[in-house]
Amino acid sequence: xxxxxxxxxxxxxxxxxxxxxxxxxxxxxxxxxxxxxxxxxxxxxxxxxxxxxxxxxxxxxxxxxxxxxxxxxxxxxxxxxxxxxxxxxxxxxxxxxxxxxxxxxxxxxxxxxxxxxxxxxxxxxxxxxxxxxxxxxxxxxxxxxxxxxxxxxxxxxxxxxxxxxxxxxxxxxxxxxxxxxxxxxxxxxxxxxxxxxxxxxxxxxxxxxxxxxx
Numbered sequence: 001x002x003x004x005x006x007x008x009x010x011x012x013x014x015x016x017x018x019x020x021x022x023x024x025x026x027x028x029x030x031x032x033x034x035x036x037x038x039x040x041x042x043x044x045x046x047x048x049x050x051x052x053x054x055x056x057x058x059x060x061x062x063x064x065x066x067x068x069x070x071x072x073x074x075x076x077x078x079x080x081x082x083x084x085x086x087x088x089x090x091x092x093x094x095x096x097x098x099x100x101x102x103x104x105x106x107x108x109x110x111x112x113x114x115x116x117x118x119x120x121x122x123x124x125x126x127x128x129x130x131x132x133x134x135x136x137x138x139x140x141x142x143x144x145x146x147x148x149x150x151x152x153x154x155x156x157x158x159x160x161x162x163x164x165x166x167x168x169x170x171x172x173x174x175x176x177x178x179x180x181x182x183x184x185x186x187x188x189x190x191x192x193x194x195x196x197x198x199x200x201x202x203x204x205x206x207x208x209x210x211x212x213x214x
Contacts (some may be wrong), residue, residue, distance in 0.1 A: 018186045024206050035105065040143055045082055045176045046108040048201050053080045053099035064171045065198050077169030082111065085179075086118050095170050098176050116188055169193040178203035 010172060025214045028047055035042045056064040057078045064075045086092045096107055120209040137142060151157045171192065177185045177200045187198040 016189055020184055022207065024209065029204065040105055040108060041112050042104060042202065043176070044178070044201055045174060046104055046111060048199065049080045049082055049096060049099060049107050049111075049174050050102070052172050052174055052199055053078050053096075053102075054176045057061040057100035065196060066153070066166055066194050068166070069154060073166075075167065075171055077167075077171075079167060080107075081170040081173045083173070083175045084111070084115050086115065092118055093169070093173075097170075166194055169195050172196070172200065173198045175199070176201045 025044075027147075028044070032042050032044065032047065061074070064078055065072050066075065068074070077098055078100045079095055079097045081093050081095045083091055084094055092115075096102065096110055096113050099107060102110070150160060152159060156166070158165065173187075173195055175198065176186055177187075181203060183202045183205060185200045185202065187200045189198060190197060
């Protein structure tokens with residue numbers, strides 16, 4: 001991944017907006033505890049995957065878009081991606097299509113099923129596609145990546161077997177940085193993602209809250 005990242009990332013050339021929000025998670029934590037007590041495996045990430053899908057579908061659909069040849073193109077579907085740990089050593093991605101039409105429990109089950117398959121060494125095409133780019137010597141891997149990104153994202157073409165597509169990462173990406181103890185973070189908009197927004201979930205912690213001025 002480090003070799004691939006050298007080809008993908010470069011110095012920032014585009015502007016972006018970052019923001020931080022604190023949410024009262026008391027009721028959400030109670031709901032997660034209740035669902036998990038019923039034999040489910042629901043985390044805060046599954047909750048926010050459901051939230052972000054509904055935000056894009058019903059509140060700010062203009063963010064569910066991408067740029068192509070200087071024009072903004074609206075996506076046909078709301079697909080939410082999430083970064084997951086595979087065996088504690090590898091980071092992979094799970095995509096949930098039409099997430100805005102699925103419940104939190106449905107999203108958690110679908111995500112957990114994919115993670116289980118990948119931990120068993122099955123159904124992880126993304127990881128298998130990542131290694132070939134890393135095998136190409138520098139700087140040729142950088143030139144190849146830039147060409148692929150231009151051809152697919154700007155021109156609208158397709159490269160069979162490469163994994164590159166305008167919806168490779170879906171509509172938005174959710175990542176749980178709270179799992180490594182971070183309260184806040186500013187995730188990068190990965191050049192290969194074609195995303196308009198990335199949502200990072202911080203660690204749930206006790207905090208003082210003002211209610212009715214007290």
